[in-house]
Amino acid sequence: MVAGGVIxxxxxxxAADDPEERHQTYAIAPRPRMTVLDALTAIQSELDPSLxxxxxxxxxxxxxxxxxxxxxxxxxCRTLIEGLGExxxxxxLVNFPVLRDLAVDMTPFLDKMSRxxxxxxxxxxxxxxxxxxxxxxxxxxxxxxxxxxxTCGICYxxxxxxAHDPDFLGPAALNRAYTLxxxxxxxxxxxxxxxxxxxHGIWRCHSQFNCxxxxxxxxxxxxxxxxxxxxxxxxxxxxxxxxxIGGLAPGG
Amino acid sequence: MAFQSGPSASSPPARPSFWDISAWRAMYPxxxxxxxxxxxxxxxxxxxxxxxxxxxxxxxxxxxxxxxxLHGMHGLKVILTDFGFPxxxxxxxxxxxxAFGVAVFFWLGYLRKAYWGFF
Numbered sequence: 001m002v003a004g005g006v007i008x009x010x011x012x013x014x015a016a017d018d019p020e021e022r023h024q025t026y027a028i029a030p031r032p033r034m035t036v037l038d039a040l041t042a043i044q045s046e047l048d049p050s051l052x053x054x055x056x057x058x059x060x061x062x063x064x065x066x067x068x069x070x071x072x073x074x075x076x077c078r079t080l081i082e083g084l085g086e087x088x089x090x091x092x093l094v095n096f097p098v099l100r101d102l103a104v105d106m107t108p109f110l111d112k113m114s115r116x117x118x119x120x121x122x123x124x125x126x127x128x129x130x131x132x133x134x135x136x137x138x139x140x141x142x143x144x145x146x147x148x149x150x151t152c153g154i155c156y157x158x159x160x161x162x163a164h165d166p167d168f169l170g171p172a173a174l175n176r177a178y179t180l181x182x183x184x185x186x187x188x189x190x191x192x193x194x195x196x197x198x199x200h201g202i203w204r205c206h207s208q209f210n211c212x213x214x215x216x217x218x219x220x221x222x223x224x225x226x227x228x229x230x231x232x233x234x235x236x237x238x239x240x241x242x243x244x245i246g247g248l249a250p251g252g
Numbered sequence: 253m254a255f256q257s258g259p260s261a262s263s264p265p266a267r268p269s270f271w272d273i274s275a276w277r278a279m280y281p282x283x284x285x286x287x288x289x290x291x292x293x294x295x296x297x298x299x300x301x302x303x304x305x306x307x308x309x310x311x312x313x314x315x316x317x318x319x320x321x322l323h324g325m326h327g328l329k330v331i332l333t334d335f336g337f338p339x340x341x342x343x344x345x346x347x348x349x350x351a352f353g354v355a356v357f358f359w360l361g362y363l364r365k366a367y368w369g370f371f
Contacts, residue, residue, distance in 0.1 A: 209282030
């Protein structure tokens, strides 16, 4: 081993075309301010061109390089080697199928975005002309802390319930649904709320808060899910009361 | 060379085994609180009948009360976050409630002599 060097232990395999899981170790000499991503590119260019991992922007904007560093999901590009110890274990995110070594298939995660209708469906007014939401309006204040998600999948990897229930929509999709449910410019609010309020949606969240702890953008998907739960409960209570009143009304 | 296509839809998501210690390192305090609350419920289910049959076993009394307080404090945390306590501050809430639970346990032990000199 290089003096002052670091051992990088990478989990490989586990993919459909390379099922045998194994750990491979590489010794590197870290440079000052070297990130995990720098270490991986150094390994790939100097030691082992067959190592598979994925990245794009290198500066914490795209979320492509998410993996597990010493067990915890993090971005490779924003995690310094310094301070991680003499041996650093790198593994792919959990709750995703492995494509190759450290690169995972995001398809199931993105499919859940679709299931949560993670796109704006503007009201007629919003579709025909820009509608302003004042920065200090209640809606804006509710939505703002939840809009910075870059769908890196870290919250989904950290989530214990996503591991337990493969159909669970997961923190990112529900966080996105919340920003739309809160927005008066969106026409699908009620329907979207009804769609995410089932056993594989908000009610599957057991308040473990791993998503909030792990999110590198400082978003708290758990806050969004709790707020959706309150909205769903209020809407359920309203329709229950309405059905009783309807039943009592003459001819009801 | 053509790019290889992704895995088939049937390819299972990666999930570490129960015995994989590295996976447990990914747990944050909120998750531990959740696990401890579930485990305390299971242990209480076993111990509580013994306490009902003979409430004068000092150590059992202390253990049952400790577990009830632990379970209750964590339950309170979930209820508070359900009703609007911001989840991003849940870790602080966890420490405050845990400290409060420990204080209640020793208050009952020392000042109320609830465990008949077990300590």
